[in-house]
Amino acid sequence: MGIKYLRKVNKKYLSGTAIVRLDLNDDGYRMERAVPTLKYLLKFANKIVVLSHKGRPEPSLTLRDNKKYSLEPESVKLSKLLEKKVDFIGHIRLSEAGNEIRNAKSDSIFMLENTRFLEGEKEDERELAEHFASLGNYFVNEAFASSHRKNASVTGITKFLPSYAGFDFENEVENLSKIMKKPKRPFIAIFGGAKISDKLVTMLSFRKKADCMLVGGALANTILYLRGEKIGKSLVEREMDGAMLKIAGLKNLVMPKDFRKKGTIILDIGPKTEKEYGAIIKKAKTVVWNGPMGAFETKGFEKGTKKIIKEIATSKAFSVVGGSETLVLIRKMKLEKKFGFLSTGGGAMLEFLGGKKLPGVEALKK
Numbered sequence: 308m309g310i311k312y313l314r315k316v317n318k319k320y321l322s323g324t325a326i327v328r329l330d331l332n333d334d335g336y337r338m339e340r341a342v343p344t345l346k347y348l349l350k351f352a353n354k355i356v357v358l359s360h361k362g363r364p365e366p367s368l369t370l371r372d373n374k375k376y377s378l379e380p381e382s383v384k385l386s387k388l389l390e391k392k393v394d395f396i397g398h399i400r401l402s403e404a405g406n407e408i409r410n411a412k413s414d415s416i417f418m419l420e421n422t423r424f425l426e427g428e429k430e431d432e433r434e435l436a437e438h439f440a441s442l443g444n445y446f447v448n449e450a451f452a453s454s455h456r457k458n459a460s461v462t463g464i465t466k467f468l469p470s471y472a473g474f475d476f477e478n479e480v481e482n483l484s485k486i487m488k489k490p491k492r493p494f495i496a497i498f499g500g501a502k503i504s505d506k507l508v509t510m511l512s513f514r515k516k517a518d519c520m521l522v523g524g525a526l527a528n529t530i531l532y533l534r535g536e537k538i539g540k541s542l543v544e545r546e547m548d549g550a551m552l553k554i555a556g557l558k559n560l561v562m563p564k565d566f567r568k569k570g571t572i573i574l575d576i577g578p579k580t581e582k583e584y585g586a587i588i589k590k591a592k593t594v595v596w597n598g599p600m601g602a603f604e605t606k607g608f609e610k611g612t613k614k615i616i617k618e619i620a621t622s623k624a625f626s627v628v629g630g631s632e633t634l635v636l637i638r639k640m641k642l643e644k645k646f647g648f649l650s651t652g653g654g655a656m657l658e659f660l661g662g663k664k665l666p667g668v669e670a671l672k673k
């Protein structure tokens with residue numbers, strides 16, 4: 308069976324309280340992409356309750372200790388975007404939140420505090436999922452970027468409520484499905500960033516699909532380390548399992564030849580590597596990219612990522628680029644329109660393109 312899309316649901320079924328899962332774990336771009344779904348629901352739903360995670364907080368810490376992961380700033384942003392008051396529920400007592408929501412006037416929109424402050428979210432605990440579900444009448448997933456996570460607010464909740472994919476979730480699935488059907492060759496995949504173990508494993512599913520894989524970021528550090536090379540104090544994942552060693556041995560990997568460093572810490576690919584990667588991208592017909600080539604937030608170490616952006620933007624290849632940090636510089640450079648498709652997903656996009664069944668996507672099929 309296919310995914311149940313919100314777009315196709317008869318409006319008469321949308322009149323209750325909608326629980327909408329967003330992914331607000333970025334600088335605001337994913338929220339912008341969710342606006343059409345939220346505006347649509349504002350027309351037909353009685354109330355809206357927004358759920359999201361942010362970062363990777365420890366649920367055992369007190370709210371005060373986890374403050375930097377609070378969604379309060381996101382509730383202010385959403386209020387501005389929708390030009391409508393968003394009631395932020397700054398605690399995680401769900402029964403109390405349920406009462407607040409039920410007692411509120413029609414047309415209210417709520418945002419709950421970070422779902423990862425709750426024990427059981429990451430474990431997809433049934434009891435928590437049921438508790439989330441008790442806050443509304445139906446569920447809309449507009450968080451494609453989280454759909455590779457088996458979390459209570461992503462998958463578990465769908466067991467208790469009619470559940471639909473939001474407009475941008477649909478847009479992601481439709482666009483990403485097209486690309487892998489028959490990618491024009493050469494097909495180049497580019498991997499970087501810092502969520503090392505998550506993303507290294509996705510490389511295995513591209514080993515036969517892509518003609519070659521260019522590697523940068525902390526991912527490259529880890530492969531160099533697995534190959535026994537010296538990487539000083541660079542960011543790395545030292546745990547070696549079978550899959551990781553397999554990745555390090557892949558033949559179609561193109562690794563950086565030089566770096567920009569701070570002491571012994573590798574923080575970006577170097578000029579020779581930029582040139583080599585640029586030449587490969589120039590010949591490509593299809594490019595898939597996730598993960599910055601360096602720690603671009605620090606001045607001087609954004610050069611590698613910028614070069615990759617410029618090369619893809621000027622190439623004739625059809626390009627698909629995703630990930631919260633990967634999109635930051637593209638948007639700063641105002642080059643969004645030069646790319647074939649921008650995915651909100653980082654890990655989720657890679658797993659989807661690699662052919663994996665994502666739990667958050669599967670949960671919307673019935």
Ligand code: ADP
Binds near residue numbers: 499542597599633
């Ligand atoms: P995305 O959000 O695009 O999916 P990730 O979350 O995996 O990407 O990684 C993004 C982060 O990777 C950036 O914040 C960047 O600073 C970091 N990064 C990239 N290269 C390095 C490096 N060599 N050392 C440390 N951090 C790096």
Ligand code: 3PG
Binds near residue numbers: 330363453502652655
């Ligand atoms: C992302 O930014 O890739 C998503 O929000 C998922 O975050 P996570 O890797 O912490 O689950």
Ligand code: MG
Binds near residue numbers: 630631653
């Ligand atoms: Mg990220």
